[in-house]
Amino acid sequence: MELKKILTLLAVAALLTAGCGQKSEDEELMEAANGAAKTAAVLGTASVSGTVSLTGKVPGTALFSVDADPVCKAQHTGMVKDETVITDAKGDLKNVMVYVTDGAGSYPAPSASVSLNQKGCMYSPHVFGIQVGQALEIVNDDPTLHNVHCMAVTNDSFNVGMPNQGMVTEKKFTKAEAPVKFKCDVHGWMHCFAGVFTNPFYAVTGDDGSFKINGLPAGNYTLVAWQEQYGVSAPQTVAVKDGEAKSVNFTFAAAN
Amino acid sequence: MNNPLISYQPRLHRFALLTAGFTFVLLLAGALVTSTGSSLAVPDWPLSFGKFFPEMKGGVLFEHGHRMIAGTVALLTLGLAIYTQIVEKRPWVKKLAWCALGAVLLQAVLGGVTVLLHLPTEVSVAHAGLAQIFFCLIISLSLVTSKNWIEDGDRRIKSTIGSVQTAALVTTVIIYFQIIVGAVTRHSGFGLAIPDWPLSFGQLLPTEWSWAILLQFSHTRVGAFIVLVLVNWLSFKVCTRYADEKTLFWPAASAALLVWLQCFLGILVIATEKSIVPTSVHVITGAALLASMLVLTLNSFRLFQKEQVS
Numbered sequence: 001m002e003l004k005k006i007l008t009l010l011a012v013a014a015l016l017t018a019g020c021g022q023k024s025e026d027e028e029l030m031e032a033a034n035g036a037a038k039t040a041a042v043l044g045t046a047s048v049s050g051t052v053s054l055t056g057k058v059p060g061t062a063l064f065s066v067d068a069d070p071v072c073k074a075q076h077t078g079m080v081k082d083e084t085v086i087t088d089a090k091g092d093l094k095n096v097m098v099y100v101t102d103g104a105g106s107y108p109a110p111s112a113s114v115s116l117n118q119k120g121c122m123y124s125p126h127v128f129g130i131q132v133g134q135a136l137e138i139v140n141d142d143p144t145l146h147n148v149h150c151m152a153v154t155n156d157s158f159n160v161g162m163p164n165q166g167m168v169t170e171k172k173f174t175k176a177e178a179p180v181k182f183k184c185d186v187h188g189w190m191h192c193f194a195g196v197f198t199n200p201f202y203a204v205t206g207d208d209g210s211f212k213i214n215g216l217p218a219g220n221y222t223l224v225a226w227q228e229q230y231g232v233s234a235p236q237t238v239a240v241k242d243g244e245a246k247s248v249n250f251t252f253a254a255a256n
Numbered sequence: 257m258n259n260p261l262i263s264y265q266p267r268l269h270r271f272a273l274l275t276a277g278f279t280f281v282l283l284l285a286g287a288l289v290t291s292t293g294s295s296l297a298v299p300d301w302p303l304s305f306g307k308f309f310p311e312m313k314g315g316v317l318f319e320h321g322h323r324m325i326a327g328t329v330a331l332l333t334l335g336l337a338i339y340t341q342i343v344e345k346r347p348w349v350k351k352l353a354w355c356a357l358g359a360v361l362l363q364a365v366l367g368g369v370t371v372l373l374h375l376p377t378e379v380s381v382a383h384a385g386l387a388q389i390f391f392c393l394i395i396s397l398s399l400v401t402s403k404n405w406i407e408d409g410d411r412r413i414k415s416t417i418g419s420v421q422t423a424a425l426v427t428t429v430i431i432y433f434q435i436i437v438g439a440v441t442r443h444s445g446f447g448l449a450i451p452d453w454p455l456s457f458g459q460l461l462p463t464e465w466s467w468a469i470l471l472q473f474s475h476t477r478v479g480a481f482i483v484l485v486l487v488n489w490l491s492f493k494v495c496t497r498y499a500d501e502k503t504l505f506w507p508a509a510s511a512a513l514l515v516w517l518q519c520f521l522g523i524l525v526i527a528t529e530k531s532i533v534p535t536s537v538h539v540i541t542g543a544a545l546l547a548s549m550l551v552l553t554l555n556s557f558r559l560f561q562k563e564q565v566s
Contacts (some may be wrong), residue, residue, distance in 0.1 A: 186316050187315075
């Protein structure tokens with residue numbers, strides 16, 4: 001009887017150990033990516049910068065109402081500017097993601113997390129980049145409920161509820177994928193985009209349409225720009241030497 | 257002669273009608289969830305944001321509202337099933353009531369699964385398809401508990417236009433199939449795969465075909481045409497030959513009106529680029545059309561059955 005008990009306990013312990021030791025497929029993929037990243041080249045000293053602009057008839061700024069939720073309405077005065085296409089007076093495009101598609105190796109994920117805020121029933125930032133394995137910290141700064149619906153295709157999609165102000169949730173991506181759309185199904189106007197990369201060579205254009213990618217090792221690279229309405233640009237190649245700063249500009253054509 | 261043991265139960269019939277009414281509202285609520293893009297506004301299930309009753313705003317209003325109405329319908333169906341067991345004498349009606357309860361419970365699980373798995377097309381289509389079957393079960397219960405069905409149960413008439421019941425049954429099945437094709441088109445996001453109507457990309461037939469175009473074409477052209485012709489042909493025959501037989505005339509006449517309304521709404525869905533109101537009304541009009549043809553089928557089986565056998 002005693003022996004039976006001991007054997008049962010041992011069997012349970014063995015099962016628990018086996019269960020605890022098992023890794024999910026995603027964890028294994030992430031570890032493999034990080035393993036490969038450790039052997040990749042270290043950051044360099046070259047950089048690529050430039051501007052993304054829109055030619056043709058630049059669309060006017062679209063406005064929309066957030067009155068459906070009184071909490072959202074209280075945080076804005078009147079209509080809210082749509083962030084799909086934002087240009088300055090010269091037609092330079094904001095919120096364009098520029099990234100390397102060819103020539104860069106894999107790099108380990110930074111320890112610092114990327115923050116995605118829900119404030120005033122808007123996502124901030126509207127477009128952002130993140131590395132595979134890097135933590136994405138999603139924060140609800142609004143005193144209203146949101147759901148964060150990540151519509152990833154290559155990565156696992158997720159849909160989490162964030163009903164309370166101050167709630168924080170952390171997520172990680174296991175594979176490269178760009179773009180990844182996020183949306184809130186509670187507030188139909190809320191959406192944003194992420195680019196998930198295996199290297200840190202990406203940037204999002206600012207108010208003046210400019211971007212700068214730092215830390216490139218000497219080599220040949222292919223870059224593209226992605227904009228949520230106009231899609232992916234034609235690729236451009238650039239060769240950089242150590243310490244060199246090169247310029248690359250992208251142009252999207254607006255429908256006339 | 258009617259079975260003296262089976263008597264009309266007005267309360268049971270009214271209870272069934274009430275459940276049918278709520279189910280129709282539930283169908284509309286479900287259609288609105290998809291049309292407004294609110295299907296995942298509440299990410300958890302069976303609770304909503306971890307609560308029984310979250311703030312009803314934005315997409316939550318539609319999704320949680322759908323859940324609340326569904327809960328009411330489930331309770332009504334449970335009550336109907338229990339009440340049927342108490343007052344109903346016909347064993348097959350009792351079984352029908354249990355089937356309805358089983359269907360609504362399975363439907364709830366499918367609704368939860370489709371939310372938790374982020375709307376896989378097959379689960380969402382199964383949810384949409386079972387919704388119609390459940391509605392048909394409740395409509396059938398309402399019909400077979402009606403005064404006319406019970407007290408006029410032994411009367412038979414001779415068919416003068418061939419097998420009405422077979423034609424009605426075939427039409428009902430085809431309408432259901434057309435609804436399923438519509439559900440696949442809708443939940444796959446192929447509703448505007450062909451953006452114009454009646455032409456396809458400005459031509460009689462699409463020059464290029466894909467699954468999306470094939471599905472949308474099948475639903476909006478082929479299926480719609482077959483249903484339109486079948487319903488009108490059958491309704492015309494029934495309404496002209498059996499104008500005095502109200503249990504046949506009214507469902508047939510309703511179906512004829514509904515099928516035209518349904519086609520008009522389908523065109524409106526495309527013309528307004530899946531605007532919320534016409535798209536949602538298109539879903540419930542489809543259900544009403546199916547219900548009308550089901551009632552015609554059941555009534556025709558009841559009226560013509562003995563004559564056909566003899």
